[in-house]
Amino acid sequence: MNRRYGSSSTSVDAARTVANHYSARRNQTFEEREVSPIVHLRKLNNWIKSVLIQLYAHRGDVVLDLGCGKGGDLYKWDKAGITYYVGIDIAQGSIQDCHARYTNARFRFPARLICGDIAEMRLDQALADELPFDICSCQFALHYSWTTEARARRAIANISATLRPGGTCIGTIPDANVIIRKLRETRGLCFGNSVYSVRFDEEFSEKKFKSSSPFGIQYMFHLEGVVDCPESLVPFDVFESLVKEYDMELVFVKNFHEFVHHYMKLPKYKEMRTIGVLGGQSTISEDEWEVAYLYLSFVVRKRGQC
Template identity: 40%
Template sequence: MASTSGSKRKLPEDNLPGKEYNIPQVEKFVTSEKNAKKDKSRIFYLRNFNNWVKSVLIRMHILQRDYTVLDMCCGKGGDLLKWKEGNISYLVGADIAATSIEQCDTRYNSDRMRGRHRQPLFNAEFHTADCTRVRLRDVYKNPYMRFNIASCQFSLQYCFESAAQAKMMLLNLCENLRPGGFLIGTTIDSNELVCRFRSSTEGDHMCGSSIYSAIPSFNIDDIPLFGAKYNFHLEGVVDVPEYLIHFLLLVRMLEEHNMELVLKQDFHEFFHTRQQFVEDVDLLYRMQALDRQTGEISQEEWDVIGLYLVFAFRKRLQ
């Protein structure tokens, strides 16, 4: 098992939620966890931890009700509930996979019907589009709409195959963003990944463990700005080529869209920073991002978590 210091990733006892729950609630929760462990994959906590990071990041940047949001590379709609909890008023979702958009739309309409007599769901539109090749504002119902937030979660690393694709992706993310609006996201920490490549004793510079592997297809001593391809495999989730993102290059490219960097932390740093916020610690356990009884996560999962970072850019007012 792993913790936040040394060989264990564990929260201080003072941060473990518990006093606010009654005993039957606690026992019911613990019992359900024990039964669920039989079916847990080796990346159960990793997936939940990543979802917790997204939840906190989104909540940090929703500053008031009725936001309009662009969810780029929205997939099957995994963040729909997060936007609902943020009380947004309108969502535009886009993804390259038509099947994912169909499932996202079905999920949205199902949630909308369930919420008709309770909390109303936001309005939305969903589009199948390659966001690295198509100008999205041309497919919006209202090409002049303005977003308070543009979100791109765990997807930006697929967009740096070429300069043209990266430029189109960033144009789509920033073009309709309001002054003062935020671009938020999660992506691979390329510096950390390259360090692992260079520390590898394998002939092909492969790094990894029993739950993930990454193999570079480029010269690690002469890394190109674009098209630095590596093959990434994560057990049961990802097995596709990705591309390094030179973060300084990303900052420079976004400056052309009048964007300024306001947040950049790897997931480990982000985790430690958010420990001071009771609501984030509580959410960590409610989402089962750590073992509820021990406050721990496996070392292998923690190592993969360290491969990612969160970022936020804000559009300048002028």
């Protein structure tokens, strides 16, 4: 990567790169997914999202899905018994695929799908007739807003502005602490394994990151068959500070490894073993498990009571 995406113009370039990347990705068939080298990682990610939804969604909820992608979580929301769904994604191709998925299935809830950048839009205006939402979900997407402070603030402000008092936001993002630690443990500026790689630009050759500049810290991320575009670190202390500033509070944060070890102990979530993630005939590979360590889950709640 030859440049940082710190200014407003280059942030637009970064957003366009991300949008083009995900628009170009086509939906894989079941057979293709099953032979993917990261099939168990994808199942693990889906299990984590399913647990988050089971923990915090309630029957009858109105849902806002930020970075909804191709609609892979629609089935999870249908199982939760929600009554209305709004999905927003920056990639036009993903929205088209999400629409096709919604149209071809028999979901029990009405839905509205929007192509837009959650780090640029004013969602309190765009969704004025649908406010407030009971629950917001932002899965593997919020870090794309961290190219500038203004974009990060807009994304967090949008979450707060669309939630009802007492409403929750569930999400997953890269774990900045883990990524920085892995970078410092490697000799160069790139680390990874057979299924992923992270590459920082030469400007980070000293592997030092100023707390005064927590936005626009870019790296190139490749995940076999899924991701190949620039991403941004999200220092979690900065994230938590913004959450508080926008009238929300952190409920919990767990690295994926911690999340798995905690919730798989609970009987109601042990179906993980039956889908070949941990244990059983087909177990997640060490390389996939290393990728899982790069991510964390979080839950924040809008202050007040409904």
